[in-house]
Amino acid sequence: MTDGAAVRPTDRRSELIRTVYRVMARDGVHRVPLQKIAAEAGVSKGLLLYHFATKDSMVLEAMQWVLEATAERIRRQLASGDENRTLANVVDAIWIDPEANHDFFRFYLDGVEHQTRSPGFEEFGDRGRHIIDSLYADLIATGVSQGIFDVVDPALTAVQMRAVIEGMFLQWLQRGDWRTCHGEYKELCLAALDRLLHTG
Numbered sequence: 001m002t003d004g005a006a007v008r009p010t011d012r013r014s015e016l017i018r019t020v021y022r023v024m025a026r027d028g029v030h031r032v033p034l035q036k037i038a039a040e041a042g043v044s045k046g047l048l049l050y051h052f053a054t055k056d057s058m059v060l061e062a063m064q065w066v067l068e069a070t071a072e073r074i075r076r077q078l079a080s081g082d083e084n085r086t087l088a089n090v091v092d093a094i095w096i097d098p099e100a101n102h103d104f105f106r107f108y109l110d111g112v113e114h115q116t117r118s119p120g121f122e123e124f125g126d127r128g129r130h131i132i133d134s135l136y137a138d139l140i141a142t143g144v145s146q147g148i149f150d151v152v153d154p155a156l157t158a159v160q161m162r163a164v165i166e167g168m169f170l171q172w173l174q175r176g177d178w179r180t181c182h183g184e185y186k187e188l189c190l191a192a193l194d195r196l197l198h199t200g
Contacts, residue, residue, distance in 0.1 A: 012051075013051055014065075015041070016041055016043070016048065016051055016052075017058075017061050017062055017065045018065070019037060019040055019041040020037055020041075020052075020058045020059075020061070020062040021062040021065060021066055021107065022040075022103075023037045023040050024037075024058075024059065024110070025103035025104065025106060025107040026103065028106075028110055029059055029107065029110035029111060029114055030110065030114070034048060034049070034055060056114075056121060059111055059114065059124065060123060060124055060127065062107070063107070063108070063111050063124060063127065063128060064127050064131070066104060066107070067127070067128055067131040067132060068131060070093070070094065070104075071131055071132070071135045073093045073096075074089075074090055074093040074094065074135065074139070075135075076093075077089045077090070077092060077093040078090065078093075083148070084148075086139075086143055086146075086148050087148075087190065087193055087194060087197065088190060090139065090193075091186060091189055091190045094165060094189075095182065095185070095186035095189065097182070098178060098179045098182040099179075101169065101172075101182065102173065102178060105169050105170075105173050106173070108128075109170075109173075111124050111128075112124075112125070132162055133155070133158045133159060133162060134158075136157075136158035136161045136162060137154045137155045137157075137158035138154075139158075140154040140157050140158055140161070140197065141154040143197070149197040149198065150197070150198035151197060151198065157196065157197070160196055161193060161196060161197075164189065164192045164193055164196060165189060165193075168185055168188060168189040168192065169185075171185065172185040
């Protein structure tokens with residue numbers, strides 16, 4: 001709550017989703033008890049379960065929220081940026097800073113691992129693929145129409161683009177000096193995407 005005003009239900013739910021993401025990114029999807037999330041959100045465990053029903057629902061909604069926020073950040077960056085820096089603007093919107101990227105990717109990997117071990121959790125992968133692949137495919141198709149990218153199949157190239165970005169994040173995350181080498185991996189990612197999209 002702020003300035004004594006009651007938080008509307010939609011605001012409360014959004015606030016809870018952000019808390020779920022923050023706590024799970026920090027402590028791990030599997031290791032954090034619901035009571036800890038509830039305590040950090042300042043609500044009862046019962047209210048948390050009223051909004052989400054299960055821990056899996058929390059993970060799904062938190063992942064959808066953070067992916068959609070990333071997609072929106074990319075769109076804003078593209079709308080405000082120089083057309084000649086389209087790809088650099090995308091990379092800027094994804095590789096934002098070491099701490100935020102570290103939190104996100106640990107959460108994301110926990111979600112992927114959970115998906116592979118939990119029957120019925122395929123929705124996690126489906127939502128992530130739809131949000132990210134469709135964003136990249138639209139971005140690539142727009143770049144092709146503007147003569148920025150040289151790509152034959154935007155949908156296929158979107159899958160490859162996601163593989164490059166996620167692979168680069170995975171390598172970066174394994175570095176002990178991940179804070180200081182963030183910029184280096186950002187540049188490596190940009191160079192690999194530049195080759196994939198045949199920009200020039």
